[in-house]
Amino acid sequence: MTSEAPDLSRLQPVLPSPLQPVEDERFARHGVRLVLKRDDLIHPDLPGNKWRKLAPNLRAAAGRTVLTFGGAYSNHLRATAAAGRLLGFGTIGIVRGDELADRPLNPVLAGCAADGMTLRFVDRSTYRAKGDPAVLEGLLSAYGECCVVPEGGSNALAAQGCTELGRELRGAADMVAVACGTGGTLAGLAAGLAPSQRALGVPVLRGGFLGDAVRGLQEAAFGAPAGNWSLDERFHFGGFARTTPALHAFADDFERRHGLPVERLYVAKLLYGLTELAGEGAFPSGTTVAAVVTGRPQEASDSSR
Structure with missing residues (x-):
């Protein structure tokens, strides 16, 4: 790395x-x-505000795996996964809705997976509490050192x-x-x-x-x-x-x-x-x-x- x-x-x-x-x-x-x-x-x-918001975050991540958040049709997740493929760093997407875990991936999430993003589906109450340090620590514990980028990259x-x-x-x-x-x-x-x-x-x-x-x-x-x-x-x-x-x-x-x-x-x-x-x-x-x-x-x- x-x-x-x-x-x-x-x-x-x-x-x-x-x-x-x-x-x-x-x-x-x-x-x-x-x-x-x-x-x-x-x-x-990485079109539009995805480029403008991701670029400084990717520089700060300095090649570390990026963990971020989004819904099932998240353009932010899609752009992050593409950046990982293009620039050679790992990506993890925390996806809102654990009911999606057993369903076929929609085109956006399928694209994320094809670009190498690890997808983890969480229930909506956990997703709402993702800013809580204890909840975030629980999510991070499975993946080791990561750079966390918030939902939407904001x-x-x-x-x-x-x-x-x-x-x-x-x-x-x-x-x-x-x-x-x-x-x-x-x-x-x-x-x-x-x-x-x-x-x-x-x-x-x-x-x-x-x-x-x-x-x-x-x-x-x-x-x-x-x-x-x-x-x-x-x-x-x-x-x-x-x-x-x-x-x-x-x-x-x-x-x-x-x-x-x-x-x-x-x-x-x-x-x-x-x-x-x-x-x-x-x-x-x-x-x-x-x-x-x-x-x-x-x-x-x-x-x-």
Whole structure:
């Protein structure tokens, strides 16, 4: 096992990621210009915020086995497993739901296993308590020394990694919007933007304490709140990994209009929310809004985290 930080540059990430203007009358008729920050093009196996959040964590792991957490359709687990294969370190995925242990693996988990990730399925009460030191120690006892990365990859290192996203967008938009699961991308994005810019998070969860999570991550990463950011929780389609026919219809329509398939948990919910906000006059005429494309459709369009 190596004790040196992996050289992520040999994976040839596309950085800075491209900025793509989109002509869409749902924004244009309100005097709003939409551009897409194509973070989905950073790397085929570690796209978007997965790259930005994982990269600093992998450097800190320095070749040790990485143990992390996610649901059955976790893009975070999938990206971690792919990174392990590409860079030559071990990976362990703690998966929510012990009822899945005796079922055939879905495409996301099958991909994790094919990339060498050890999968351990735990009951939901254990998963909820994964932050408890005693529970975590019990999970770690079977695997020896590991570097633990939290669910969604969101910790202080991840927030620091996402500041570069904000820096890449300085001067490119008045407002930068991103879909939020665990809050790490928004925490770093806001810190990296110029003082005149605003970051907007569109949560994929209904309610909860995401604002507290973002503030906590910023305190851990930067020692204080950072940047101008807010959350808009009005436009949801239900629980964390839930989609509806209406959301799929919106995603299909966006692809027909612009030739861009969108991931339907995060990106489609973000774009739908921005469309509704534009219709309600939330953005003054002349505003340029940048939407961060954090992921893309993969084996399962309802992928979570």
